[in-house]
Structure formats: structure tokens, C-alpha cells
Amino acid sequence: MPKTINRRDALKLALAGGVATTLQACGSRLSHGAGVNTATVERFQAALPIPPVLQPARSDEHGDYYEIEARESTATIVPGKHTLIWGYNGIFPGPTIKVTRGRATHVKFTSKLQTPVVAHLHGGHTPPDSDGWPTDVIFPAGHQVPATAMAMGHMGHPGPMSEASALKYEHNYTYPNDQRAATLWYHDHAMGATGHNVYMGLAGFYLVEDEQEGSLPLPRGRYDIPLMLCVRQFDHDGSLLFNPHGHAGAEGDVILVNGAPWPALQVERRKYRFRILNASNATTFTLALSSALPFVQIATDGGLMARPVEVPRISMAMAERVEVVIDFSVYSQGDSVVLQNIEKQGPLGEIMRFDISGPAVSDPSELPEQLSVIEALTPEAAVRTRTFTFGPRPELKLHSPPIYWAINGQRFDPEYAQAGPRLGDVEIWHFVYEKSPWRQTHPPHVHLVNFQILDRNGQPPHAHERGWKDTLRLDSGEDVRVIMRFDGYRGRYLMHCHNLEHEDYDMMMRFDVV
């Protein structure tokens, strides 16, 4: 039952968000400068945490039923300190959901946070009413909007909350999982607050498995490890500092992997599969190994590539995923290999460390020459090309930092669809980075579909991005053409920049599959 959101609803949301912002003051500190003690966090001391796999509350012939609640809790992230976080089921990263292609997942989603939240399955081939529309938010059961907020108007308009309207206290999402095996993730998507909500911890892995992928002799079980990379900033007392730098983006000086700062992982001398996600709000990475050996990449955002590819470095914009196989049997016992971020110097230049332990072990896993079959979409199949420019709002180009970001000069309007592809059509979307003094990466992300990159600045795509994708890196001055088929569902969806502060203000657009 898709609900039409009109402008009044949008205002209501903006207002509810405003109320929540006041309450959020106790959740995270707004920072305007230094005040961090993270130079004192010793690197490679914490053991890499692995998020637990969530068990369904029940299962029947219609699928598996999960319950997820967004709530506050405390975690030890900086040694010796307690950090208030917002976590799905109280943990950060949230629990991992593991599903099988063709078997539906049902998630009953509730919240105890005094702020609007909505969950989105990033990379999911999802019907529109389960896609996590930014205004389709929920509140804690019984939550009342304060009377003052009801009476208050928005810029002189009558208060939208004065109308009796039910706040929602839960959302039941259905994910059909009618898609190939891939590393997806779920995260908050509330209008104007996604950046803060995700920064506080609302993100988790969602792994789709299928028969084809399952038949390959790839590393499995405890040798198949998800790595959620993100950057955060902490105050002296260990609390999270959220500094969106205007709307430039919340960065930081501590790298967390699965919620732990610069962790280490003891590895056996054999092959491992790592599913790497850049879950940062606004930080890009370029991965490399300190041993200078290449990665063997096996998957992109949308699952397995056609065949493994050796890549010395892998660039990752926000929300992109790559899967790599690292063979530690080529190292000796006692060796250490650092996963580096060669884009940055200093603390952000190192991510985590692999400590090689034990004698050579027998390794039943193998790297097949062929991983999967990828149907290449060709430009001839496309019925049209649409161009989308990413830049600051035109009249504010010289404002520092930009107040709003725009796609084709327009700010996000939940009521207005900027594109209406027909169900089943193949289209080319041309993403163009509009030059401005702010040379930040804008990673375009398209909901519902997976695309293939046709070309990047007129050249073939990089080796590490030749496969199914849903997000791509778009740096200053670049332009990238992607091709995709809009199949599965009609309805409203989103395309946006995955710098979460750009998304919040307002580099996002609605498109309707018609």
C-alpha cells in the first residue's frame, strides 16, 4: 500500500526531524574543531569483531521472519571508554542477515530512538513499499510529538502536527531476495538525518547466497569475513563527535573495521574471502596491501564478477563493496600484512592488520577461473540516455561550504520524479560531475537496479568495477555512463549521492518506474 507523500507530509517530517535534533544533543556531540584524543588509540591492538548472524524469529513457507529494533546502547570502541551508539538490536555494526536467493525475508522493524528512522536495503531488488522511502519513518511505540511542536508552524505556516495523524510505530519490510548472491547492507535513510543516524551506528550487512555461488570452491564459513570500514571521530570521553562540516560531509580521524579501531586479525596460512564495504559517511578509500602483492578481486556491489581479477589497488567510494580473496599461504608464520588506504597519510593511511600465524595448513578452497556469467548490456539495447549533473546548488556555488547540493540543479523533492523509466526498459544514465571549488567525491547510487559501467571519462571502466554495480565513484571533473534495465517493480525509487551529508542536503532525486 504505497502512501502518497505530499508537501505537508514532508514538512511534518522536517518538523519531527527538528524535534529529534534537539533530543539528539545527548546522543552525539556536534564538534567544531579538534578535541579528540585518538592519537592515543594504539593501532592493531583490538581483535577484529565479526558481527553476529541474526536468527529468524520464525520461518514458514513464505520465508523467514526477523525482528530488528533500532535503539541506543553503549559500546567500548576507544579503549577504556564507553561510547553511546545507536544500533540495530543495540549493536554496531548491526547483526548480519544471511538469506538465500528466492526465499523471502520479512523484517519487523521497530525503534526506541527519539528520532524518525527508516531502514533501506542497499542493493536490494525491492518492491517500492519496502524500499525505505525517506519520509516513511517510524517512532518508538506510543511516541507523542511534544505539544509545542504541534502548535509551532513552519516559517509562518499553520503547524502541520496540529492535524491528527497517526505516527507509525513499526514497519514490516518484505525483501523477495529475487537476485543473485551479493554483499548488500542495510542502513538508515531518514530524510535529512541519514548522515547522523548512520554515523551513530545504524548499518549492518545483508548477505544473499545462491546455488551458483554456493557451488564454487571459494573460502567459506570462518574464512569468509565481512569487513565494514568507516571513519569516525571521538571526544575525550569516548563519545562520538559528529561534524558534518556544513554539508560537506562527516569525516574523522579513526578508522573502524566492524566497529573496532584499526583492528588486527590472526589468519591461518590459507585463502580467505573478504567482503569489504565502505560504510563511511564521506570518506573514500584506496585499498592496497603493505606487502605490495595484488588483491584477487572476485565480486563487485552486485555479486560475483565473470572471473577473478588481480588488482594492486582498489578504490572505494562510500557504499561500494568489493570482495577479494587473499592467500596468506605465501607469507611466513609471524609475518604481518597491513591493509592500507593509500589515499591518505597518517592515521587514515592504515586500516587493519593481518597477522599470519601457524604452520601451512591444507586449504580445500580454490579460485575457479570462471566465477559467473554476466550478461553484458550493450548501448544498442538502450531506449534513451539521461544526463544527471552532480554539483552545488547553482546560486550557492560560491558559498563555502555549499548549503545545498543538487542533481541537475534541483534539490530533492519527494513529490517530484525527475525521471520515469518504463518497466523493462534499458536506459543509459550519464553521471556528470559539475566542477566547483569543492572537489569532493559524489558517488551516485541507484535504488532497485544493478548497472554496468559503460565508460568512465570515455575510457573503459577500471578493472575493479567491471561487474554489476549499484554505486560508483565519481570524482571531480569525471563523467561516467552506466547502463541498466528497470525490471521487477513499478513505483517510486531514489537515486542519490552516497556522501550522506550531500544526500541529506539535498543531492537526491526521485524516479518512478512506470
Ligand code: C2O
Ligand atoms: Cu545506501 Cu539510498 O542508499
Ligand code: CU
Ligand atoms: Cu555528493
